[in-house]
Amino acid sequence: xxxxxxxxxxxxxxxxxxxxxxxxxxxxxxxxxxxxxxxxxxxxxxxxxxxxxxxxxxxxxxxxxxxxxxxxxxxxxxxxxxxxxxxxxxxxxxxxxxxxxxxxxxxxxxxxxxxxxxxxxxxxxxxxxxxxxxxxxxxxxxxxxxxxxxxxxxxxxxxxxxxxxxxxxxxxxxxxxxxxxxxxxxxxxxxxxxxxxxxxxxxxxxxxxxxxxxxxxxxxxxxxxxxxxxxxxxxxxxxxxxxxxxxxxxxxxxxxxxxxxxxxxxxxxxxxxxxxxxxxxxxxxxxxxxxxxxxxxxxxxxxxxxxxxxxxxxxxxxxxxxxxxxxxxxxxxxxxxxxxxxxxxxxxxxxxxxxxxxxxxxxxxxxxxxxxxxxxxxxxxxxxxxxxxxxxxxxxxxxxxxxxxxxxxxxxxxxxxxxxxxxxxxxxxxxxxxxxxxxxxxxxxxxxxxxxxxxxxxxxxxxxxxxxxxxxxxxxxxxxxxxxx
Numbered sequence: 001x002x003x004x005x006x007x008x009x010x011x012x013x014x015x016x017x018x019x020x021x022x023x024x025x026x027x028x029x030x031x032x033x034x035x036x037x038x039x040x041x042x043x044x045x046x047x048x049x050x051x052x053x054x055x056x057x058x059x060x061x062x063x064x065x066x067x068x069x070x071x072x073x074x075x076x077x078x079x080x081x082x083x084x085x086x087x088x089x090x091x092x093x094x095x096x097x098x099x100x101x102x103x104x105x106x107x108x109x110x111x112x113x114x115x116x117x118x119x120x121x122x123x124x125x126x127x128x129x130x131x132x133x134x135x136x137x138x139x140x141x142x143x144x145x146x147x148x149x150x151x152x153x154x155x156x157x158x159x160x161x162x163x164x165x166x167x168x169x170x171x172x173x174x175x176x177x178x179x180x181x182x183x184x185x186x187x188x189x190x191x192x193x194x195x196x197x198x199x200x201x202x203x204x205x206x207x208x209x210x211x212x213x214x215x216x217x218x219x220x221x222x223x224x225x226x227x228x229x230x231x232x233x234x235x236x237x238x239x240x241x242x243x244x245x246x247x248x249x250x251x252x253x254x255x256x257x258x259x260x261x262x263x264x265x266x267x268x269x270x271x272x273x274x275x276x277x278x279x280x281x282x283x284x285x286x287x288x289x290x291x292x293x294x295x296x297x298x299x300x301x302x303x304x305x306x307x308x309x310x311x312x313x314x315x316x317x318x319x320x321x322x323x324x325x326x327x328x329x330x331x332x333x334x335x336x337x338x339x340x341x342x343x344x345x346x347x348x349x350x351x352x353x354x355x356x357x358x359x360x361x362x363x364x365x366x367x368x369x370x371x372x373x374x375x376x377x378x379x380x381x382x383x384x385x386x387x388x389x390x391x392x393x394x395x396x397x398x399x400x401x402x403x404x405x406x407x408x409x410x411x412x413x414x415x416x417x418x419x420x421x422x423x424x425x426x427x428x429x430x431x432x433x434x435x436x437x438x439x440x441x442x443x444x445x446x447x448x449x450x451x452x453x454x455x456x457x458x459x460x461x462x463x464x465x466x467x468x469x470x471x472x473x474x475x476x477x478x479x480x481x482x483x484x485x
Contacts, residue, residue, distance in 0.1 A: 002028075002031035002076070002238070002239065003030050003031065004030065004033075004034075004107065004235040005024065005025075005032070005234045005235070006033075007021070007024070007033070007034070007233065008203065008229075008230035009021065009038070009227070010039070011037070011039040011040075012039065012072070013048065016227055017227050018052050020226055020227050021035065022052060022054075024223070024234075028221075028234055028236070030076075031075060031076045031080050032080060032082065032096065033073070034071060034092075034109040035052075035074075036110075037111060037143070038068065038071070038072050040069045042069060045060055049072065052074065053074035056076055057075055057077045058075070059073050059082075061087045064087060064089050070111045071087075071092050079100065081096070082094050082097075083095045083097075088125060090111060091108055092108070093106070095107075098239075100239075103238075105211070105238070106133045106138040106139070107139045107141070108126065108141070109142050110141065110144055113145065116161075116163030119144075119146065119163065126140060126170055129174075130173070133208065134175070137207070137208070137214045138176075138210065138211055139179075139206070139211055140174075140176055140205075140206050141206070143188075143202060143203050144204060146163045146167045147202055148171065148204065149164075152186075152201035153198070153199070153201075154186060154199040155199075171206065174208075177206060177208075178205070178206055178220075179218060179220045179235070181205070181221070182219060182383060183222035183231070183384075184223070184231050187200070187204075187230060187233065188200045188201070188203065189225055189229050205220040205233055217237035217381075218237045219235075219236055219237050219381075220235055220236075221234045237383060237395075248288045248291075249459055250465045250467070250468050252348060252455060255472075257294060260471070261472060261475065263287065264472045267283050267286055268283060276483040277483040279479065279483075280476075280480055281462075284462055298345070301342065301346040309339060351456060352456050382398055383395070383398065385401055387401050387404075388405065441485060450466060450473075451466075454466070
């Protein structure tokens, strides 16, 4: 799959701008291109679009615009199917199907009005469209003609305007968030005859949680302005699934399973030659596949909770019809117990992944934790970097560029001169204080330090959290303490 682009080019009648659109389509392997503020009369659309998009299909919202054409869509029909769901003079809602993978993406292309009063119809339209897309991958991209945050403008007031407040309310209600972005920070450049002008971020690419979940490698790229005063906004990474082998990370909730301690006990009975630390490291390494197996046997926690919820509903309906059936009462009690345990496991798992401290598992925060996890996953990835020579690297080239940069930076031999250390320190500890600082560590201090670490704190390089050691301390505590000592 290729990429999608929206670009406010401020008129598509000029040959130079038409050629620049074609160049961007070729350079970025675009499958769909939305041209905003085209200024093309409806009667001239066919001629202009034939030159710009060649053998692509195209459509526009020219039929609902009072003057000119505000949004033109062109797409490669060989690779994608596009269906227009609804449109106004400020937005076109589409469904995009990628033929190679059969993946479906709902995409809304925006060109907002200049006045905040007129934009309120657009915000209302987007919030209504959420009812259709709330459980489907949905992207909203284009020129919103309003900043979203105070820091989106180079100059201006430090107070949120009415237009920004309206835009924020729309984004919150529609449950949209910015997709991880690279390239230019400011997307609109006012170019006066004198002075530096005004720089603002008013073009955005936003998606819902379902999009972040299904298109793991997607990211936004904001290119240089070229012949327009707006940046081309390109949504990339739609074709790669982003699945790579994940490093081990101990899932805290499995520590409450009966087979957990059994596996730890069996592994800790093994004996290894060498220092105690080596023995601990080997045992922890050997435990990883066994702990993965416990997690695998739990199945998909989200599916498990949903299935148990449906089973519980069914049993309670049956009891309502036959209240005196003792067998049904017994099955309901067992199902309720299983459901509560599975729901608690799911929340513990999501809470650990989201690293949010203030809500507690068991408070029915599953949906909140789930959204935090998805948004964090989208933010922490690096999809594009610029090296010291100014060359941009994307996709698989990012890792290679980073390795090369730090190899050149850190791998160079250089002469190290000796420093005069005499009288370097004017303040020194007394002998008694220095001796106290290097006193032997006690076994009680080691246990206290371990148990003081929060359950959901990030694990060490080996992937084990403090919960593993706390729950298995009666088995592993002595040897772990010996290793530390």
